[in-house]
Amino acid sequence: MSALLSILLPLLFLLSVQPSPGQTQIEPVVLQPTLEETARVRAIAQPVAQTLLRTIREELVDALAKGGPAGAISVCQIQAPTLTQQVRDQARPAGAIFLLKRTSNRVRNPADAPDPVEAQALQIYLEAASRRESLPPDLVQKVERAGKTSYRYYQPIHVAALCLSCHGDPAALSPDVKTLLHERYPQDQATGYKDGDFRGLVVVGLTPP
Numbered sequence: 001m002s003a004l005l006s007i008l009l010p011l012l013f014l015l016s017v018q019p020s021p022g023q024t025q026i027e028p029v030v031l032q033p034t035l036e037e038t039a040r041v042r043a044i045a046q047p048v049a050q051t052l053l054r055t056i057r058e059e060l061v062d063a064l065a066k067g068g069p070a071g072a073i074s075v076c077q078i079q080a081p082t083l084t085q086q087v088r089d090q091a092r093p094a095g096a097i098f099l100l101k102r103t104s105n106r107v108r109n110p111a112d113a114p115d116p117v118e119a120q121a122l123q124i125y126l127e128a129a130s131r132r133e134s135l136p137p138d139l140v141q142k143v144e145r146a147g148k149t150s151y152r153y154y155q156p157i158h159v160a161a162l163c164l165s166c167h168g169d170p171a172a173l174s175p176d177v178k179t180l181l182h183e184r185y186p187q188d189q190a191t192g193y194k195d196g197d198f199r200g201l202v203v204v205g206l207t208p209p
């Protein structure tokens with residue numbers, strides 16, 4: 001009897017800690033925000049997304065002029081995360097933004113890979129891009145997770161001629177660039193793009209505004 005209990009009791013315990021269906025949801029659920037919510041989220045997040053894209057671009061142009069594509073890779077690798085952190089710290093209202101990143105379906109840095117919520121947003125853009133439709137200028141998701149609400153704001157990133165020396169046709173990359181990319185990003189998926197291609201998304205995560 002006690003042997004049976006010693007097997008059964010831990011089992012019962014295990015069963016009791018499993019959340020029953022419909023209890024606190026752990027998996028995030030993505031909802032359509034109202035127009036009013038979208039407007040409030042956009043007012044805060046749009047300037048942040050634009051500042052991030054502009055700052056990285058300026059840094060890139062500067063680095064390319066100074067060190068060519070191979071020199072600029074180091075700047076990119078070190079500066080992209082630092083600049084992202086700076087833009088996030090300067091965003092107002094303070095503390096409203098809990099997430100700021102760039103993501104893509106084909107990442108160079110694995111740390112930029114999309115989470116399941118971002119993957120849904122990417123899917124919307126990728127489908128529009130594959131149908132050659134013009135892409136939505138931005139997108140807002142309302143996210144419910146474990147009883148908490150947050151929002152995500154996205155803006156598409158497009159490839160320009162300036163990007164091709166590091167993200168273009170692998171056959172056309174300079175040997176220096178190829179070697180550096182191979183060393184630092186052995187799983188790089190972010191080459192083979194053409195001018196005008198959809199490259200990825202800026203992601204801004206906000207607490208309810």
Ligand code: HEC
Nearest residue numbers: 069072073076077080102107108109112158163166190200
């Ligand atoms: C000098 C080479 C270089 C140029 C030019 C360049 N990039 Fe990148 N790009 C990189 C590197 C290196 C990373 C990885 C940065 C890191 O480690 O955080 C990266 C990362 C990214 C990411 C983040 C997602 C990922 O794949 O990790 C996006 C988006 C991106 N680049 C878009 C662009 C766009 C758009 C342009 C043109 C405006 C551009 N890049 C020009 C080197 C470059």
